[in-house]
Amino acid sequence: MNCLDAIRQRSSCRDFSDKKVSEKDVELLLEAALASPTAVNAQSLRFALITDEDLIQKISDASYELMDEVTLERMRARKAINLFYGAPLLLVISSVPSRCSDIDAGIAAQSVCLTAEQLGLSSCIIGLSRSAFAEDNPKHMRQVLGMEEDERFIVSVAIGYAQSRKEPHELTWEHVRRF
Numbered sequence: 364m365n366c367l368d369a370i371r372q373r374s375s376c377r378d379f380s381d382k383k384v385s386e387k388d389v390e391l392l393l394e395a396a397l398a399s400p401t402a403v404n405a406q407s408l409r410f411a412l413i414t415d416e417d418l419i420q421k422i423s424d425a426s427y428e429l430m431d432e433v434t435l436e437r438m439r440a441r442k443a444i445n446l447f448y449g450a451p452l453l454l455v456i457s458s459v460p461s462r463c464s465d466i467d468a469g470i471a472a473q474s475v476c477l478t479a480e481q482l483g484l485s486s487c488i489i490g491l492s493r494s495a496f497a498e499d500n501p502k503h504m505r506q507v508l509g510m511e512e513d514e515r516f517i518v519s520v521a522i523g524y525a526q527s528r529k530e531p532h533e534l535t536w537e538h539v540r541r542f
């Protein structure tokens with residue numbers, strides 16, 4: 364599969380099977396994250412690779428702690444078994460202080476998602492896990508993941524084998540301005 368095919372084929376998976384991701388594939392996913400560009404080559408991102416099911420569930424539970432009613436209803440409507448839709452692998456991307464870390468993390472997340480696609484895996488970028496790492500969450504998971512005091516959660520990526528897949532979103536060509 365070439366890169367454009369992976370981009371075309373990728374869609375957010377919200378229904379993972381419990382089949383584990385092989386160690387070899389895990390290493391390739393990590394390589395994709397680490398090979399991603401960062402502004403001024405800051406490399407401020409930190410990656411927590413989690414395969415421990417109980418820990419994934421605890422992060423999900425901690426995220427639900429601060430969830431508002433609208434989001435709770437959305438998760439119910441999605442019949443989500445947890446915040447990560449049952450994915451057996453979770454990559455939490457955080458950063459020590461750096462100016463462009465949000466952009467860097469987004470690029471790394473997409474690198475991981477496209478690599479997953481190429482490996483026959485599926486993925487879903489999960490921003491809602493932010494609250495699991497908020498200082499004001501009494502059940503926050505910062506220490507558990509070894510985050511430094513000034514380290515900031517940015518985004519996470521749930522990865523695994525899809526039990527069912529949705530179609531990729533429609534392309535909105537009207538959003539392009541040509542000159």
Ligand SMILES: Cc1cc2nc3c(=O)[nH]c(=O)nc-3n(C[C@H](O)[C@H](O)[C@H](O)COP(=O)(O)O)c2cc1C
Nearest residue numbers: 373374375377487488489490491492518530531532
């Ligand atoms: C930064 C970011 C955060 C996201 N957070 C969540 C999330 O917490 N939960 C979720 O189910 N999907 C999340 N998504 C997935 C988007 O909802 C999804 O990309 C969008 O609906 C388009 O669908 P597609 O990815 O299948 O093309 C997130 C996507 C991005 C880029």
